[in-house]
Amino acid sequence: xxxxxxxTGSAVQTTGHAWDGDIQEFNNPLPGWWLWSxxxxxxxxxxxWVFYPAWPVADSYTKGVMNTITFVDGEGNExxxxxxxRSLLLKDMQEGKMAVLSHEYMNKVAAAxxxxxxxxxxxMAFTRSMAKGIFGDNCAPCHGAGGAGVIGLFPNLAxxxxxxxxxxxxxxxxxxxxxxxxxxxxxxxxxxxxxxDIANYVLSxxxxxxxxxxxxxxxxxxQTNEGGCYYCHTPAATGLKSQGAANLTDQIWTIxxxxxxxxxxxxxxxxxxxxxxxxxxxxxxxxxxxxxxxxKLLTVYVHELGGGQ
Amino acid sequence: xxxxxxxxxxxxxxxxxxxxxxxxFRNFKWAVLGLAYSVYFLLPWLRWERNVxxxxxxxxxxxxxxxxxxxxxAHSQDLLWLVGFLxxxxxxxxxxxxxxxxxxxxxxxxxxxxxxxxxxxxxxxQGDRVARIRLDRSPWNANKxxxxxxxxxxxxxxxxxxxLTFTLYWDNAPQxxxxxxxxxxxFAAYATTLFLTATTYVxxxxxxxxxxxxxxxxxxxxxxxFDADTRIVAYDEARGEGAQARHKINRELKSRxxxxxxxxxxxxxxxxxxxxxxxxxDIRDGLQVQCIxxxxxxxACDAIMDSLGWERGLIRYTSETESEGRKSPVWRPKTIAxxxxxxxxxxxxxxxxxxxxxxxVAVVQVRQPLFVRLSDGRVQNSYExxxxxxxxxxxxxxxxMHGLAGAELDVGNFDALQLAPQHxxxxxxxVRWRTKHREKGSRGFFLDVIPQQRRDIGxxxxxxTFYMPGGDR
Numbered sequence: 001x002x003x004x005x006x007x008t009g010s011a012v013q014t015t016g017h018a019w020d021g022d023i024q025e026f027n028n029p030l031p032g033w034w035l036w037s038x039x040x041x042x043x044x045x046x047x048x049w050v051f052y053p054a055w056p057v058a059d060s061y062t063k064g065v066m067n068t069i070t071f072v073d074g075e076g077n078e079x080x081x082x083x084x085x086r087s088l089l090l091k092d093m094q095e096g097k098m099a100v101l102s103h104e105y106m107n108k109v110a111a112a113x114x115x116x117x118x119x120x121x122x123x124m125a126f127t128r129s130m131a132k133g134i135f136g137d138n139c140a141p142c143h144g145a146g147g148a149g150v151i152g153l154f155p156n157l158a159x160x161x162x163x164x165x166x167x168x169x170x171x172x173x174x175x176x177x178x179x180x181x182x183x184x185x186x187x188x189x190x191x192x193x194x195x196x197d198i199a200n201y202v203l204s205x206x207x208x209x210x211x212x213x214x215x216x217x218x219x220x221x222x223q224t225n226e227g228g229c230y231y232c233h234t235p236a237a238t239g240l241k242s243q244g245a246a247n248l249t250d251q252i253w254t255i256x257x258x259x260x261x262x263x264x265x266x267x268x269x270x271x272x273x274x275x276x277x278x279x280x281x282x283x284x285x286x287x288x289x290x291x292x293x294x295x296k297l298l299t300v301y302v303h304e305l306g307g308g309q
Numbered sequence: 310x311x312x313x314x315x316x317x318x319x320x321x322x323x324x325x326x327x328x329x330x331x332x333x334f335r336n337f338k339w340a341v342l343g344l345a346y347s348v349y350f351l352l353p354w355l356r357w358e359r360n361v362x363x364x365x366x367x368x369x370x371x372x373x374x375x376x377x378x379x380x381x382x383a384h385s386q387d388l389l390w391l392v393g394f395l396x397x398x399x400x401x402x403x404x405x406x407x408x409x410x411x412x413x414x415x416x417x418x419x420x421x422x423x424x425x426x427x428x429x430x431x432x433x434x435q436g437d438r439v440a441r442i443r444l445d446r447s448p449w450n451a452n453k454x455x456x457x458x459x460x461x462x463x464x465x466x467x468x469x470x471x472x473l474t475f476t477l478y479w480d481n482a483p484q485x486x487x488x489x490x491x492x493x494x495x496f497a498a499y500a501t502t503l504f505l506t507a508t509t510y511v512x513x514x515x516x517x518x519x520x521x522x523x524x525x526x527x528x529x530x531x532x533x534x535f536d537a538d539t540r541i542v543a544y545d546e547a548r549g550e551g552a553q554a555r556h557k558i559n560r561e562l563k564s565r566x567x568x569x570x571x572x573x574x575x576x577x578x579x580x581x582x583x584x585x586x587x588x589x590x591d592i593r594d595g596l597q598v599q600c601i602x603x604x605x606x607x608x609a610c611d612a613i614m615d616s617l618g619w620e621r622g623l624i625r626y627t628s629e630t631e632s633e634g635r636k637s638p639v640w641r642p643k644t645i646a647x648x649x650x651x652x653x654x655x656x657x658x659x660x661x662x663x664x665x666x667x668x669x670v671a672v673v674q675v676r677q678p679l680f681v682r683l684s685d686g687r688v689q690n691s692y693e694x695x696x697x698x699x700x701x702x703x704x705x706x707x708x709x710m711h712g713l714a715g716a717e718l719d720v721g722n723f724d725a726l727q728l729a730p731q732h733x734x735x736x737x738x739x740v741r742w743r744t745k746h747r748e749k750g751s752r753g754f755f756l757d758v759i760p761q762q763r764r765d766i767g768x769x770x771x772x773x774t775f776y777m778p779g780g781d782r
Contacts, residue, residue, distance in 0.1 A: 146677025250684030
């Protein structure tokens with residue numbers, strides 16, 4: 001090989017090639033450890049190709065040999081596939097140490113009665129952490145991560161007012177079968193003055209300082225067949241749970257944002273709007289998406305959110 | 310490949326064949342090695358009686374997030390102890406280095422210990438220095454293959470047991486051992502064992518002194534702790550070289566009197582000190598970065614001096630100041646400062662460990678939603694109480710509150726809150742309070758966790774905040 005002077009002045013090997021008469025190429029070989037590490041990665045890659053999915057072939061790919069994963073799919077059938085991370089995750093979710101522990105405890109909770117779960121701090125702690133995920137995946141899009149809901153749209157689950165009943169059985173029915181909350185629109189039925197009277201009466205039920213005369217007129221409409229409000233809201237105005245009718249005597253407003261209004265006029269306006277437009281809210285049932293055990297955990301979780309009955 | 314001369318990117322390793330030596334420092338090193346290995350290899354097998362938890366004396370349970378060290382059980386909240394322990398280890402290193410130089414490197418470092426063991430295996434299989442050099446130079450034959458392969462197999466066996474032992478600290482040792490060999494241990498166990506097998510084999514068998522010279526950061530930053538009073542292994546140049554130079558013993562230069570007359574020093578240039586050096590340096594060239602202060606050259610030179618009947622100490626532990634004839638004080642501002650900080654750190658850790666709270670309470674505010682208005686107009690805030698029982702007996706707890714007049718506390722319908730031994734629990738607590746008209750902002754109060762029937766544990770009052778909506782109503 002030829003020798004030439006490098007920049008440092010010391011002799012550097014050249015490849016021996018020459019272009020245009022005098023252009024030469026330095027030969028600076030890679031360090032041995034680097035080269036051998038590189039060969040090792042090449043060897044690793046070849047082994048990898050054999051055992052793992054690697055090369056695209058037409059519309060398929062090489063799947064690797066002697067490297068399969070057996071897991072139980074969504075329908076409960078045992079399936080064996082070539083190695084892939086999706087199946088690996090499924091298998092781990094079924095057979096992993098933590099998954100098995102969690103399933104075991106979940107079965108324990110699922111087998112227990114509600115009264116037993118509610119009286120056991122350990123089971124409650126497990127339910128809270130497990131159901132938080134179920135709630136977040138399925139319920140939070142409407143009811144919010146903490147269950148606070150949206151006034152006018154989705155009920156607040158964190159307070160102590162229950163449109164459809166706050167006992168565990170009631171909550172379980174709600175989660176399983178869903179509900180259709182309905183109040184007819186009265187804009188065609190009542191005149192503006194009548195709407196004003198009813199709004200006054202409704203506000204008076206929860207102790208708002210309203211006009212007594214208007215309130216008395218509104219009471220007549222509410223409590224007689226003229227308005228018929230008492231059918232669902234009951235004569236005491238505490239609401240019929242079987243109809244999902246709101247309790248009008250407490251401080252919680254799920255449709256008209258009375259608490260958030262600055263003055264009485266605005267409050268009245270908001271109540272009137274609900275009466276004239278009506279309410280139509282639908283919550284889907286979850287029995288086809290969630291297992292009975294999941295619904296049970298969710299029931300306890302929701303019951304716990306606001307302090308159920 | 311390119312020429313390995315001065316243009317090569319990396320310095321070629323010059324093979325080192327350390328010769329075996331006997332002496333007091335060598336004996337001390339064997340003693341340290343024996344002690345360290347007994348602790349390291351046997352500790353996972355030591356059984357320990359506990360009311361709750363595994364019967365292993367030292368076990369680091371990652372999945373359970375508990376760290377058992379004899380009677381001490383460290384929970385994940387006690388992670389700061391690890392910081393304290395590492396701080397003490399670092400300060401101890403500084404302190405010892407300030408006083409006595411690189412004694413850690415020479416006697417206690419695992420790189421030194423494992424390299425010593427590997428050298429011992431090498432010597433037992435292939436013979437001492439001269440035999441090894443001869444074997445390396447000889448052409449490949451059955452004998453060479455057998456000895457070389459034997460050495461590497463033994464090295465790998467030691468490396469494997471080292472790696473496996475480390476793994477045994479993280480699970481119940483006898484069970485894990487069976488699982489390991491029946492193929493049912495967790496992946497992490499195999500990965501850890503094989504990784505440590507590989508590193509032990511490579512570092513102690515192949516890389517050896519290169520780890521200390523090129524890789525170890527500690528070897529480099531130790532120079533910051535060195536000063537003229539630091540103990541180092543040094544060659545007494547004045548005595549060894551004399552007026553002229555060192556010289557081998559020959560007929561004219563046999564007795565010390567003859568050598569004095571000729572101006573020749575006491576060093577007979579036998580080269581024993583160079584041959585025994587595990588890093589392959591000549592201590593007579595002065596202090597070098599490669600020197601790990603293992604003092605084997607002292608043993609070597611002392612042996613020669615003894616055989617000649619001359620006094621020992623041609624190579625000895627000394628300091629720069631001492632070699633100039635003055636005294637080196639042990640307690641200097643630097644060592645006093647290191648010592649003080651070290652004492653403070655030890656005191657701090659001991660205090661922290663000995664005052665481990667038997668019951669730990671943390672209050673986490675539920676922030677989604679921050680507050681809820683209830684049907685009767687009151688406001689509700691929710692809190693998740695994280696309770697941890699760090700004792701070996703169950704604790705029965707009552708939860709109360711104070712600091713918020715007229716507020717109601719609801720922790721669910723439990724008759725009594727039982728906290729199992731070495732167990733933690735999360736409990737949801739709700740506080741309902743009638744806020745004054747339009748009051749907003751927040752109010753501080755206390756959630757009281759009161760142990761029942763346990764007089765040894767006091768009540769814990771955890772501060773919490775009650776948030777109010779304000780404005781509306």
